Amino acid sequence: MILRRIRENIDAIFDQDPAARSRLEVVLCYPGFHAVTLHQLSHMLWTHDFYTLARCVSHFSRVWTGIEIHPGATLGRRVFIDHGMGVVVGETTIIGDDVTIYQGVTLGAGAAARMGSATRGTKRHPTLGNGVVVGSGAEIQGDIMVGDNVRIASGSILLKDVPDNSVVVGVPGRVIYRDGQKVKDEVPDIEAEAIKSLKDKVRKLEKQLQSVTACIESLQLSTPVAPVNEEEEAPTSPTSTDPVDVFLHGAGI
Numbered sequence: 001m002i003l004r005r006i007r008e009n010i011d012a013i014f015d016q017d018p019a020a021r022s023r024l025e026v027v028l029c030y031p032g033f034h035a036v037t038l039h040q041l042s043h044m045l046w047t048h049d050f051y052t053l054a055r056c057v058s059h060f061s062r063v064w065t066g067i068e069i070h071p072g073a074t075l076g077r078r079v080f081i082d083h084g085m086g087v088v089v090g091e092t093t094i095i096g097d098d099v100t101i102y103q104g105v106t107l108g109a110g111a112a113a114r115m116g117s118a119t120r121g122t123k124r125h126p127t128l129g130n131g132v133v134v135g136s137g138a139e140i141q142g143d144i145m146v147g148d149n150v151r152i153a154s155g156s157i158l159l160k161d162v163p164d165n166s167v168v169v170g171v172p173g174r175v176i177y178r179d180g181q182k183v184k185d186e187v188p189d190i191e192a193e194a195i196k197s198l199k200d201k202v203r204k205l206e207k208q209l210q211s212v213t214a215c216i217e218s219l220q221l222s223t224p225v226a227p228v229n230e231e232e233e234a235p236t237s238p239t240s241t242d243p244v245d246v247f248l249h250g251a252g253i
């Protein structure tokens, strides 16, 4: 049974990673493979109440691989931790089958971490469904449910449940695709809204300044001053090369 799962893990890594040239290379040089295999041992010790020994195995694995998986965490089959350095998987995490996790990912306790021992024994960490991909540096915090086949972009921070078949990006994480359909427009882009509001404000201030300058000049020249329309919105042309306009029209930064 254990050997079958180890072989399955090797095959999964070899199939998924184009950089792998042989299964021997996977066995010798893949920290994700070492961490998942050692976790099988530490988890078995943990479930047989050898808690300290289990933690020692997990700690050795962390020193060896740079990947910290608490022995209490439950991992499904064919979990692939690619590169892996800096990955942290908390005690009550549940990971489904065929999940891929890149380097620097935290599956953490979120707000419960602040409550110390009061939350001992409670579910504090996320549950990942089958087929989930977690991009490098993503943070998934708290007892939340990440549905099947969810893809989480690098650097995202997730604090809420995510429905199946979604793509999530950003801080805080927003669903931008669900079941293959784009849903970005339904969700306000808070950063873009803030920048747009500041741009409008600057434009109004510039107009007021122009008006004051014109007023001073008119006092000197005795000509009437044109009134300023403060409600006028700043134009944001899709062809503008202004970096703010480029951002507001959805270019990547």
Ligand SMILES: CC(C)(COP(=O)(O)OP(=O)(O)OC[C@H]1O[C@@H](n2cnc3c(N)ncnc32)[C@H](O)[C@@H]1OP(=O)(O)O)[C@@H](O)C(=O)NCCC(=O)NCCS
Pocket: 083, 102, 133, 134, 135, 136, 151, 152, 153, 154, 155, 156, 167, 168, 169, 170, 176, 252
């Ligand atoms: C999020 C991810 C899983 C989605 O993959 P995908 O479904 O194949 O789709 P894409 O890569 O085309 O990205 C889908 C959208 O998410 C956006 N996106 C991707 N990564 C993003 C990020 N980190 N932050 C913000 N937006 C991101 C893309 O711009 C694209 O937007 P668009 O449809 O408006 O053009 C993938 O882009 C990703 O980040 N994978 C992790 C990769 C990783 O960590 N690699 C480390 C290797 S060492």
